[in-house]
Amino acid sequence: MQNIQIILTASSIESGELAGKTAVVIDVLRATSVILTALQNGAKRIRPVQSVQEAIALKSGDNLLGGERNAEKISGFDLGNSPLEYTSARVGGKEIVLTTTNGTLALSRSHQADRVLVAGFLNAAAVAEYLFRSKQPVELICAGTNGEFSLDDFLCAGLIADSLTSEEEMTPNDLVHLAIKTWREAKSDVHQALSACRHYNILKDKGFSEDLDYCLSRDLFRILPVYDPKEGTIRLISC
């Protein structure tokens, strides 16, 4: 039986609990969807950083600055937090220095895991297959929004957990059980399932409906981005 746990917010990751595990960082709306899209479209690597100042200090001729504060592009940055901006033409061959409110915090706090994968709906099947093959204990980390639980991340965790459990018999803990159940009820219409949710509606109200459609699309890519805390970068490994 594969050991699967879920953490509900980036801020609730406790030091040490990730040792010996594969951590999967999920920030569907929108940081991990941005990372996946940029790498799929040929970005050389992503360098997640916590602060706007850190990002600006790293600016060079070879890289682009991307990210958000309050879901908006940061003044002076090359790119915002809409994955649709991260086209091949824009990001191909470049390093992206990325700072977001929740996703980059979740990555930074996951450094004690044996391996840190980046996941979203866009690559959920590839991640689930990797996890299943690895047999390692798994911690699915929902980044959440400003320290609060966000249902979009939990649904994606449910999808990944559901894919894992369908391949072998297991007894999940109550939180994994709830995530799977919630995902199964939501999957026929994920937009409807999120229609009363806070972050989803903030993005909708700000005019990011196309981002919502895109970030909630399943398995557009078969890629596995891995975060290396020593290097401070995210790169693809082979599936």
Place this chain on the structure above:
Amino acid sequence: MQNIQIILTASSIESGELAGKTAVVIDVLRATSVILTALQNGAKRIRPVQSVQEAIALKSGDNLLGGERNAEKISGFDLGNSPLEYTSARVGGKEIVLTTTNGTLALSRSHQADRVLVAGFLNAAAVAEYLFRSKQPVELICAGTNGEFSLDDFLCAGLIADSLTSEEEMTPNDLVHLAIKTWREAKSDVHQALSACRHYNILKDKGFSEDLDYCLSRDLFRILPVYDPKEGTIRLISC
């Protein structure tokens, strides 16, 4: 709009986040069900303590020691953690010194709240009505089991939140939204909803099926137990 939040485990209560709020401690299986039953059956007060040693040090001619470790009665104690033991004949007029693994921890960590109520399925309606009248911000605290999320407590939080939101329009956060949705789907058969859950099955396997039936019964009592951290006791207030 009444502000409602949910905390998923006793161990994740953060100091300070309860100030200015009414905290509602929920440990359905079984600490809060024991407290409710003992007070309903005439116990003078409950004195929750963290350790077995503390409980033994407080033993006197006028009180009874109750509680559990690993769901079993503690050696030398008068009562275990089955609410069915706390009959009028046994507890009437007595103080109960109670130590359990999760429920008494949740109470002790809630001391910064303006008021701490004790809730379970047994008195959910009385608690919801009190909260609605008070208009204060509410923190529903699921005690959980050994630091882990436990679905039984979350269902009870969902029931209370659902009762509050039916009385006025509100926009809950994603976690409250999920709790209400999960409760609504579970309420026609709560045993079925918990049938794959860890703590529920541990109690079932230990022969506590009658306790499960009892603790999951709704609104047997209209009582409001309040924990006073300065006095260190729980007593009833009028509804």
